[in-house]
Amino acid sequence: xxxxxxYFAAWTDSHCLLGxxxxxxxxxxxxxxxxxxxxxxxVAVESGQLRELDEGEEAEFQYAMYGWxxxxxxxxxxVTAVLAFVWxxxxxxx
Ligand SMILES: [Zn+2]
Numbered sequence: 001x002x003x004x005x006x007y008f009a010a011w012t013d014s015h016c017l018l019g020x021x022x023x024x025x026x027x028x029x030x031x032x033x034x035x036x037x038x039x040x041x042x043v044a045v046e047s048g049q050l051r052e053l054d055e056g057e058e059a060e061f062q063y064a065m066y067g068w069x070x071x072x073x074x075x076x077x078x079v080t081a082v083l084a085f086v087w088x089x090x091x092x093x094x
Contacts (some may be wrong), residue, residue, distance in 0.1 A: 004047055009033035011040040019043070025056055033065040040065075052059075 006023040007030040024030035026044055034040030042061050044051050053061055 005044065007042050007044050009040050010043050025058045027053075028064040031061065034065065 005007065006025060007027050008020050008024060009030050010017065010019040012018070013036065020033040022030070022033065023045075024033070030042040042053060042057075044053055044057060053093055066070075
C-alpha cells in the first residue's frame with residue numbers, strides 16, 4: 001500500500017533538477033538528504049500528488065535545515081519550478 005504522505009529532497013545540479021526519490025516519512029529525514037547539496041528543498045507527496053510544503057511543514061523544514069524557526073523567506077518560486085519539473089522527471093505515482 002502506498003504511503004499517503006511522504007517527503008523527498010530535491011536540488012539543482014548544473015541546471016538539472018534532481019531528487020533523492022526516497023519516501024521519507026518525516027521532513028527531518030528528508031532534510032538529511034539535503035545536507036550534502038547546497039540549495040536543496042524538501043517536496044511533499046500526498047496521495048500521489050506533489051505539492052509544496054504547507055506553513056507548518058515549511059517551519060519544520062527551516063528549523064531542520066537551518067536550526068531556526070521562521071515563517072518568512074519561503075522558496076515559493078523555486079519550489080514551483082521544482083514541482084513542475086519533478087512531476088515529469090520522476091514519472092511515478094504511488
Ligand atoms: Zn532521501
